[in-house]
Amino acid sequence: MNSKKDIKVLTQLLKLKSVKVVSHRQYQGVGIMLQIESINSESICPRCGRKSHRLHQNHRYIIKDLPMGEQQVFLEINKRQFKCNKCQKPFSEELDFVDSRRKYTKRLANKTIQKVLDSDIHSVAEKGSVTTEEIERMLKDASKNSLITRPSYLKRLGIDEIALVKGKGNYCAVLVDLDNSKLLAILPGRTQEIIKEVLNSWGEELLEQIEEVSIDLWRGYKSLVNELIPNAQVVADRFHVMTQINKELDLERKREKRKVEDSIKKSKSQLEKDQHEKVLDGLKKSKYPLLKNEEDLNEEQKNKLYQVKEVSPTLKVMHELKEKIRMIFDETKDWLQGLFQLGIWLLKAKENFPVSRKTIIRWIDEIIAYFDNGTNSGVIEGINNKLKLIKRSAYGFKNFENFRVRCLLNWYFDC
Numbered sequence: 001m002n003s004k005k006d007i008k009v010l011t012q013l014l015k016l017k018s019v020k021v022v023s024h025r026q027y028q029g030v031g032i033m034l035q036i037e038s039i040n041s042e043s044i045c046p047r048c049g050r051k052s053h054r055l056h057q058n059h060r061y062i063i064k065d066l067p068m069g070e071q072q073v074f075l076e077i078n079k080r081q082f083k084c085n086k087c088q089k090p091f092s093e094e095l096d097f098v099d100s101r102r103k104y105t106k107r108l109a110n111k112t113i114q115k116v117l118d119s120d121i122h123s124v125a126e127k128g129s130v131t132t133e134e135i136e137r138m139l140k141d142a143s144k145n146s147l148i149t150r151p152s153y154l155k156r157l158g159i160d161e162i163a164l165v166k167g168k169g170n171y172c173a174v175l176v177d178l179d180n181s182k183l184l185a186i187l188p189g190r191t192q193e194i195i196k197e198v199l200n201s202w203g204e205e206l207l208e209q210i211e212e213v214s215i216d217l218w219r220g221y222k223s224l225v226n227e228l229i230p231n232a233q234v235v236a237d238r239f240h241v242m243t244q245i246n247k248e249l250d251l252e253r254k255r256e257k258r259k260v261e262d263s264i265k266k267s268k269s270q271l272e273k274d275q276h277e278k279v280l281d282g283l284k285k286s287k288y289p290l291l292k293n294e295e296d297l298n299e300e301q302k303n304k305l306y307q308v309k310e311v312s313p314t315l316k317v318m319h320e321l322k323e324k325i326r327m328i329f330d331e332t333k334d335w336l337q338g339l340f341q342l343g344i345w346l347l348k349a350k351e352n353f354p355v356s357r358k359t360i361i362r363w364i365d366e367i368i369a370y371f372d373n374g375t376n377s378g379v380i381e382g383i384n385n386k387l388k389l390i391k392r393s394a395y396g397f398k399n400f401e402n403f404r405v406r407c408l409l410n411w412y413f414d415c
Protein backbone atom coordinates (compact mmCIF):
# COMPACT_ATOMS: atom_id res chain seq x y z
CA MET A 1 0.00 0.00 0.00
CA ASN A 2 2.79 2.43 0.85
CA SER A 3 4.84 1.74 -2.24
CA LYS A 4 7.79 3.97 -3.02
CA LYS A 5 6.05 5.21 -6.13
CA ASP A 6 2.90 6.19 -4.16
CA ILE A 7 5.00 8.05 -1.64
CA LYS A 8 6.85 9.93 -4.32
CA VAL A 9 3.67 10.97 -6.10
CA LEU A 10 2.03 12.05 -2.84
CA THR A 11 5.05 14.13 -1.90
CA GLN A 12 4.85 15.85 -5.26
CA LEU A 13 1.10 16.41 -4.95
CA LEU A 14 1.42 17.79 -1.45
CA LYS A 15 3.70 20.56 -2.67
CA LEU A 16 5.07 21.48 0.71
CA LYS A 17 8.73 22.41 0.52
CA SER A 18 11.08 20.77 2.99
CA VAL A 19 8.85 17.82 3.83
CA LYS A 20 8.27 14.38 2.38
CA VAL A 21 5.46 11.91 2.80
CA VAL A 22 6.49 8.74 4.59
CA SER A 23 3.18 6.91 4.69
CA HIS A 24 -0.46 7.33 3.86
CA ARG A 25 -3.71 5.82 4.99
CA GLN A 26 -7.28 6.32 4.05
CA TYR A 27 -10.00 6.37 6.70
CA GLN A 28 -13.51 5.71 5.51
CA GLY A 29 -15.69 8.75 6.03
CA VAL A 30 -12.85 10.78 7.52
CA GLY A 31 -10.24 11.37 4.85
CA ILE A 32 -6.62 10.79 4.01
CA MET A 33 -3.93 10.82 6.64
CA LEU A 34 -0.43 11.59 5.41
CA GLN A 35 2.46 11.07 7.72
CA ILE A 36 5.11 13.58 6.78
CA GLU A 37 8.66 14.22 7.77
CA SER A 38 11.06 17.11 7.41
CA ILE A 39 13.86 16.47 4.91
CA ASN A 40 16.28 18.51 6.97
CA SER A 41 18.17 16.66 9.64
CA GLU A 42 19.15 19.84 11.41
CA SER A 43 17.64 23.08 12.65
CA ILE A 44 18.90 26.51 13.64
CA CYS A 45 18.91 27.54 17.30
CA PRO A 46 16.87 30.74 17.69
CA ARG A 47 19.10 31.90 20.54
CA CYS A 48 22.57 31.68 19.02
CA GLY A 49 21.87 30.98 15.34
CA ARG A 50 23.92 27.77 15.26
CA LYS A 51 22.85 24.61 13.52
CA SER A 52 22.11 21.60 15.63
CA HIS A 53 21.75 17.93 14.69
CA ARG A 54 21.05 16.74 18.19
CA LEU A 55 17.50 15.49 18.27
CA HIS A 56 16.05 16.03 21.73
CA GLN A 57 12.44 14.99 21.37
CA ASN A 58 9.80 14.21 18.79
CA HIS A 59 6.52 16.04 18.99
CA ARG A 60 3.96 14.51 16.70
CA TYR A 61 0.50 15.91 16.10
CA ILE A 62 -2.17 16.11 13.45
CA ILE A 63 -3.15 19.18 11.46
CA LYS A 64 -5.66 19.83 8.69
CA ASP A 65 -4.61 20.73 5.18
CA LEU A 66 -6.34 21.61 1.92
CA PRO A 67 -8.59 18.80 0.68
CA MET A 68 -7.68 16.62 -2.29
CA GLY A 69 -10.81 16.38 -4.39
CA GLU A 70 -13.59 15.30 -2.09
CA GLN A 71 -11.19 13.97 0.48
CA GLN A 72 -10.25 15.75 3.64
CA VAL A 73 -6.49 15.69 4.17
CA PHE A 74 -4.82 15.39 7.56
CA LEU A 75 -1.11 15.67 8.06
CA GLU A 76 0.64 13.92 10.85
CA ILE A 77 3.63 16.13 11.41
CA ASN A 78 6.59 15.99 13.69
CA LYS A 79 7.72 19.24 15.17
CA ARG A 80 11.08 18.12 16.47
CA GLN A 81 12.96 19.55 19.40
CA PHE A 82 16.71 19.85 19.04
CA LYS A 83 19.27 20.55 21.65
CA CYS A 84 21.76 23.28 20.97
CA ASN A 85 25.40 22.30 21.52
CA LYS A 86 26.38 25.80 22.50
CA CYS A 87 23.43 26.96 24.61
CA GLN A 88 22.74 23.47 25.90
CA LYS A 89 19.06 24.21 25.73
CA PRO A 90 16.32 22.55 23.71
CA PHE A 91 14.42 24.41 21.02
CA SER A 92 11.59 23.55 18.61
CA GLU A 93 12.17 23.67 14.87
CA GLU A 94 10.22 26.13 12.75
CA LEU A 95 7.86 24.63 10.19
CA ASP A 96 7.11 27.20 7.53
CA PHE A 97 3.75 25.77 6.49
CA VAL A 98 2.06 25.88 9.88
CA ASP A 99 1.94 28.55 12.57
CA SER A 100 2.83 27.48 16.05
CA ARG A 101 -0.07 26.17 18.13
CA ARG A 102 -2.38 26.06 15.11
CA LYS A 103 -4.08 22.87 14.00
CA TYR A 104 -4.22 23.74 10.30
CA THR A 105 -1.76 24.69 7.57
CA LYS A 106 -1.23 28.33 6.61
CA ARG A 107 -2.52 27.64 3.12
CA LEU A 108 -5.75 26.16 4.49
CA ALA A 109 -6.22 29.33 6.57
CA ASN A 110 -5.63 31.56 3.54
CA LYS A 111 -8.04 29.63 1.37
CA THR A 112 -10.66 29.66 4.12
CA ILE A 113 -10.40 33.42 4.66
CA GLN A 114 -10.79 34.04 0.95
CA LYS A 115 -13.96 31.97 0.99
CA VAL A 116 -15.31 33.81 4.02
CA LEU A 117 -14.71 37.13 2.28
CA ASP A 118 -16.91 35.92 -0.57
CA SER A 119 -19.68 34.54 1.63
CA ASP A 120 -19.92 34.14 5.38
CA ILE A 121 -18.49 32.12 8.25
CA HIS A 122 -21.41 29.74 8.62
CA SER A 123 -21.62 28.52 5.08
CA VAL A 124 -17.85 28.09 4.88
CA ALA A 125 -17.87 26.12 8.14
CA GLU A 126 -20.76 23.99 6.91
CA LYS A 127 -19.23 23.14 3.56
CA GLY A 128 -15.66 22.67 4.62
CA SER A 129 -13.67 20.88 7.23
CA VAL A 130 -12.94 23.82 9.47
CA THR A 131 -15.11 24.80 12.42
CA THR A 132 -16.57 28.23 13.17
CA GLU A 133 -14.10 28.63 16.05
CA GLU A 134 -11.18 27.82 13.79
CA ILE A 135 -12.36 30.36 11.21
CA GLU A 136 -12.64 33.05 13.84
CA ARG A 137 -9.13 32.22 14.99
CA MET A 138 -7.90 32.39 11.36
CA LEU A 139 -9.49 35.80 10.87
CA LYS A 140 -7.93 37.10 14.03
CA ASP A 141 -4.47 35.84 13.06
CA ALA A 142 -4.81 37.33 9.60
CA SER A 143 -5.86 40.66 11.04
CA LYS A 144 -2.72 40.75 13.15
CA ASN A 145 -0.57 40.07 10.13
CA SER A 146 -2.16 42.22 7.50
CA LEU A 147 -4.10 45.06 9.05
CA ILE A 148 -2.62 48.47 9.33
CA THR A 149 -3.65 50.48 12.34
CA ARG A 150 -2.34 53.81 11.17
CA PRO A 151 -2.31 55.21 7.62
CA SER A 152 1.06 56.51 6.47
CA TYR A 153 -0.38 59.26 4.32
CA LEU A 154 -3.84 60.73 4.23
CA LYS A 155 -5.24 63.69 2.33
CA ARG A 156 -8.96 63.17 2.50
CA LEU A 157 -10.68 61.45 5.37
CA GLY A 158 -14.29 60.32 5.55
CA ILE A 159 -16.13 59.77 8.82
CA ASP A 160 -19.27 57.69 8.51
CA GLU A 161 -21.20 55.35 10.72
CA ILE A 162 -23.03 52.07 10.47
CA ALA A 163 -25.73 50.61 12.69
CA LEU A 164 -24.59 47.32 14.14
CA VAL A 165 -28.03 46.13 15.15
CA LYS A 166 -30.72 47.92 13.24
CA GLY A 167 -33.04 50.05 15.32
CA LYS A 168 -31.11 49.51 18.52
CA GLY A 169 -29.06 52.66 18.30
CA ASN A 170 -25.92 50.57 18.36
CA TYR A 171 -23.69 52.51 15.99
CA CYS A 172 -20.04 52.32 15.18
CA ALA A 173 -17.99 54.99 13.49
CA VAL A 174 -16.19 54.17 10.27
CA LEU A 175 -13.06 55.96 9.05
CA VAL A 176 -12.33 55.95 5.34
CA ASP A 177 -9.49 57.02 3.04
CA LEU A 178 -11.41 58.81 0.31
CA ASP A 179 -8.57 58.94 -2.22
CA ASN A 180 -7.92 55.22 -2.12
CA SER A 181 -11.48 54.09 -1.38
CA LYS A 182 -10.21 52.18 1.61
CA LEU A 183 -11.58 51.44 5.00
CA LEU A 184 -9.16 52.69 7.66
CA ALA A 185 -10.90 51.76 10.89
CA ILE A 186 -14.14 50.54 12.40
CA LEU A 187 -14.63 51.72 15.95
CA PRO A 188 -16.72 50.13 18.71
CA GLY A 189 -18.87 53.26 19.02
CA ARG A 190 -19.39 56.67 17.53
CA THR A 191 -18.84 58.99 20.48
CA GLN A 192 -16.39 61.86 20.23
CA GLU A 193 -14.11 60.22 22.80
CA ILE A 194 -13.78 57.01 20.81
CA ILE A 195 -12.98 58.79 17.55
CA LYS A 196 -10.69 61.23 19.26
CA GLU A 197 -8.59 58.44 20.68
CA VAL A 198 -7.98 56.91 17.26
CA LEU A 199 -7.25 60.21 15.53
CA ASN A 200 -4.82 61.16 18.27
CA SER A 201 -3.07 57.82 17.92
CA TRP A 202 -2.36 58.70 14.28
CA GLY A 203 -0.22 61.58 15.44
CA GLU A 204 -0.22 65.30 14.82
CA GLU A 205 1.93 65.15 11.72
CA LEU A 206 -0.54 62.97 9.89
CA LEU A 207 -3.54 64.96 11.05
CA GLU A 208 -1.96 68.14 9.75
CA GLN A 209 -1.67 66.63 6.26
CA ILE A 210 -5.40 66.09 6.00
CA GLU A 211 -6.98 68.67 3.70
CA GLU A 212 -10.55 67.54 3.68
CA VAL A 213 -12.82 65.65 6.03
CA SER A 214 -16.15 64.41 4.84
CA ILE A 215 -18.60 63.87 7.67
CA ASP A 216 -22.14 62.80 8.11
CA LEU A 217 -24.56 65.43 9.28
CA TRP A 218 -23.79 65.27 12.96
CA ARG A 219 -22.52 68.29 14.83
CA GLY A 220 -20.37 66.25 17.18
CA TYR A 221 -18.16 65.19 14.28
CA LYS A 222 -17.85 68.75 13.07
CA SER A 223 -16.55 70.17 16.33
CA LEU A 224 -14.23 67.19 16.69
CA VAL A 225 -12.73 67.78 13.24
CA ASN A 226 -12.35 71.51 13.89
CA GLU A 227 -10.52 70.71 17.08
CA LEU A 228 -8.21 67.91 15.92
CA ILE A 229 -7.76 68.52 12.19
CA PRO A 230 -7.59 72.31 11.97
CA ASN A 231 -6.29 72.50 8.38
CA ALA A 232 -9.13 70.49 6.89
CA GLN A 233 -12.17 71.74 5.04
CA VAL A 234 -15.26 70.03 6.44
CA VAL A 235 -17.46 68.64 3.69
CA ALA A 236 -20.90 67.07 3.89
CA ASP A 237 -20.95 64.20 1.43
CA ARG A 238 -24.04 64.02 -0.77
CA PHE A 239 -24.59 60.48 0.42
CA HIS A 240 -25.53 61.73 3.88
CA VAL A 241 -27.84 64.39 2.48
CA MET A 242 -29.57 61.86 0.26
CA THR A 243 -29.90 59.42 3.15
CA GLN A 244 -31.71 62.09 5.11
CA ILE A 245 -34.01 62.94 2.20
CA ASN A 246 -34.82 59.31 1.49
CA LYS A 247 -35.61 58.79 5.15
CA GLU A 248 -38.11 61.63 5.12
CA LEU A 249 -39.67 60.41 1.90
CA ASP A 250 -40.01 56.93 3.32
CA LEU A 251 -41.61 58.20 6.52
CA GLU A 252 -44.25 59.96 4.45
CA ARG A 253 -44.87 56.76 2.49
CA LYS A 254 -45.42 54.84 5.72
CA ARG A 255 -47.62 57.58 7.13
CA GLU A 256 -49.87 57.60 4.08
CA LYS A 257 -50.15 53.85 4.13
CA ARG A 258 -51.21 53.83 7.78
CA LYS A 259 -53.70 56.59 7.11
CA VAL A 260 -55.41 54.77 4.28
CA GLU A 261 -55.45 51.49 6.20
CA ASP A 262 -57.23 53.37 8.93
CA SER A 263 -59.72 54.82 6.48
CA ILE A 264 -60.52 51.36 5.14
CA LYS A 265 -61.51 50.25 8.62
CA LYS A 266 -63.68 53.29 9.12
CA SER A 267 -65.36 53.17 5.71
CA LYS A 268 -69.13 53.59 5.85
CA SER A 269 -69.93 52.17 2.44
CA GLN A 270 -68.54 49.57 0.07
CA LEU A 271 -67.89 52.27 -2.51
CA GLU A 272 -65.83 54.30 -0.07
CA LYS A 273 -63.99 51.19 0.99
CA ASP A 274 -63.19 50.26 -2.62
CA GLN A 275 -61.75 53.71 -3.23
CA HIS A 276 -59.43 53.46 -0.25
CA GLU A 277 -58.42 49.94 -1.24
CA LYS A 278 -57.38 51.25 -4.60
CA VAL A 279 -55.12 53.84 -2.98
CA LEU A 280 -53.64 51.21 -0.69
CA ASP A 281 -52.91 49.00 -3.70
CA GLY A 282 -50.95 51.87 -5.22
CA LEU A 283 -48.95 52.43 -2.04
CA LYS A 284 -48.07 48.81 -1.41
CA LYS A 285 -44.51 47.74 -2.25
CA SER A 286 -43.60 51.22 -3.36
CA LYS A 287 -40.60 51.69 -1.07
CA TYR A 288 -37.82 50.83 -3.51
CA PRO A 289 -39.49 52.32 -6.59
CA LEU A 290 -39.65 55.60 -4.66
CA LEU A 291 -36.21 55.49 -3.06
CA LYS A 292 -34.03 54.00 -5.78
CA ASN A 293 -32.50 56.22 -8.43
CA GLU A 294 -35.11 56.51 -11.14
CA GLU A 295 -32.79 55.47 -13.94
CA ASP A 296 -31.99 52.22 -12.12
CA LEU A 297 -35.60 51.01 -11.91
CA ASN A 298 -36.69 47.96 -13.86
CA GLU A 299 -39.94 47.87 -15.82
CA GLU A 300 -41.99 46.53 -12.94
CA GLN A 301 -40.64 49.17 -10.56
CA LYS A 302 -41.28 51.91 -13.10
CA ASN A 303 -44.91 50.82 -13.32
CA LYS A 304 -45.13 50.80 -9.56
CA LEU A 305 -43.72 54.32 -9.39
CA TYR A 306 -46.28 55.49 -11.89
CA GLN A 307 -49.02 53.83 -9.87
CA VAL A 308 -47.99 55.35 -6.55
CA LYS A 309 -47.72 58.79 -8.10
CA GLU A 310 -51.29 58.39 -9.39
CA VAL A 311 -52.73 57.72 -5.95
CA SER A 312 -50.58 60.10 -3.89
CA PRO A 313 -49.97 63.69 -5.01
CA THR A 314 -47.70 64.29 -1.98
CA LEU A 315 -45.44 61.33 -2.71
CA LYS A 316 -45.37 62.41 -6.36
CA VAL A 317 -44.04 65.86 -5.44
CA MET A 318 -41.61 64.43 -2.90
CA HIS A 319 -40.25 61.89 -5.34
CA GLU A 320 -39.69 64.58 -7.94
CA LEU A 321 -37.92 66.79 -5.42
CA LYS A 322 -35.74 63.87 -4.38
CA GLU A 323 -34.74 63.21 -7.98
CA LYS A 324 -34.16 66.92 -8.51
CA ILE A 325 -31.70 67.33 -5.66
CA ARG A 326 -29.88 64.21 -6.79
CA MET A 327 -29.49 65.85 -10.20
CA ILE A 328 -28.17 69.01 -8.57
CA PHE A 329 -25.49 66.97 -6.81
CA ASP A 330 -24.71 65.06 -9.99
CA GLU A 331 -24.40 67.95 -12.34
CA THR A 332 -23.24 70.98 -10.38
CA LYS A 333 -19.50 71.39 -10.24
CA ASP A 334 -18.99 74.80 -8.65
CA TRP A 335 -20.19 76.15 -5.36
CA LEU A 336 -21.91 79.32 -6.63
CA GLN A 337 -24.11 77.46 -9.03
CA GLY A 338 -24.67 74.82 -6.35
CA LEU A 339 -25.79 77.44 -3.87
CA PHE A 340 -28.17 78.95 -6.40
CA GLN A 341 -29.72 75.60 -7.35
CA LEU A 342 -30.04 74.50 -3.75
CA GLY A 343 -31.73 77.79 -2.90
CA ILE A 344 -34.46 77.13 -5.44
CA TRP A 345 -34.80 73.56 -4.21
CA LEU A 346 -35.15 74.71 -0.59
CA LEU A 347 -37.99 77.04 -1.54
CA LYS A 348 -39.85 74.24 -3.28
CA ALA A 349 -39.21 71.74 -0.49
CA LYS A 350 -40.55 73.94 2.27
CA GLU A 351 -43.79 72.06 2.68
CA ASN A 352 -42.79 68.49 1.92
CA PHE A 353 -39.28 68.13 3.33
CA PRO A 354 -39.34 70.25 6.51
CA VAL A 355 -36.73 68.13 8.31
CA SER A 356 -34.28 67.72 5.45
CA ARG A 357 -34.69 71.37 4.61
CA LYS A 358 -33.65 72.43 8.09
CA THR A 359 -30.69 70.07 8.00
CA ILE A 360 -29.53 71.41 4.64
CA ILE A 361 -29.80 75.00 5.81
CA ARG A 362 -27.86 74.20 8.97
CA TRP A 363 -25.13 72.48 6.95
CA ILE A 364 -25.15 74.72 3.91
CA ASP A 365 -21.44 75.66 4.13
CA GLU A 366 -20.35 72.02 4.25
CA ILE A 367 -22.73 71.03 1.49
CA ILE A 368 -21.59 73.87 -0.75
CA ALA A 369 -18.00 72.73 -0.11
CA TYR A 370 -19.01 69.40 -1.58
CA PHE A 371 -19.66 71.01 -4.94
CA ASP A 372 -16.05 72.11 -5.14
CA ASN A 373 -14.59 68.90 -3.73
CA GLY A 374 -17.18 66.38 -4.84
CA THR A 375 -14.80 64.23 -6.85
CA ASN A 376 -15.18 61.43 -4.32
CA SER A 377 -18.87 61.04 -5.02
CA GLY A 378 -19.78 57.46 -4.50
CA VAL A 379 -16.79 56.46 -2.37
CA ILE A 380 -18.55 56.79 0.98
CA GLU A 381 -21.72 55.31 -0.42
CA GLY A 382 -19.80 52.40 -1.92
CA ILE A 383 -17.99 51.57 1.30
CA ASN A 384 -21.15 51.99 3.34
CA ASN A 385 -23.00 49.56 1.06
CA LYS A 386 -20.17 47.05 1.24
CA LEU A 387 -20.19 47.20 5.04
CA LYS A 388 -23.93 46.65 5.13
CA LEU A 389 -23.50 43.63 2.91
CA ILE A 390 -20.85 42.20 5.22
CA LYS A 391 -23.08 42.91 8.20
CA ARG A 392 -25.95 41.02 6.61
CA SER A 393 -23.76 38.03 5.91
CA ALA A 394 -22.09 38.33 9.29
CA TYR A 395 -24.65 36.60 11.42
CA GLY A 396 -21.91 34.12 12.17
CA PHE A 397 -19.94 36.72 14.10
CA LYS A 398 -20.17 36.42 17.83
CA ASN A 399 -18.95 39.88 18.64
CA PHE A 400 -18.00 43.27 17.35
CA GLU A 401 -14.31 42.42 17.15
CA ASN A 402 -14.97 39.64 14.66
CA PHE A 403 -17.13 41.91 12.56
CA ARG A 404 -14.43 44.57 12.59
CA VAL A 405 -11.75 42.13 11.52
CA ARG A 406 -13.95 40.72 8.81
CA CYS A 407 -14.58 44.20 7.38
CA LEU A 408 -10.95 45.27 7.45
CA LEU A 409 -9.79 42.04 5.85
CA ASN A 410 -12.08 42.81 2.98
CA TRP A 411 -9.82 45.72 2.08
CA TYR A 412 -6.44 44.51 3.28
CA PHE A 413 -6.25 40.76 2.94
CA ASP A 414 -4.30 39.51 0.00
CA CYS A 415 -2.70 36.15 -0.38
Ligand SMILES: [Zn+2]
Binds near residue numbers: 045048050085086
Ligand atom coordinates in the same frame (compact mmCIF):
# COMPACT_ATOMS: atom_id res chain seq x y z
ZN1 LIG B 1 22.08 27.96 20.78
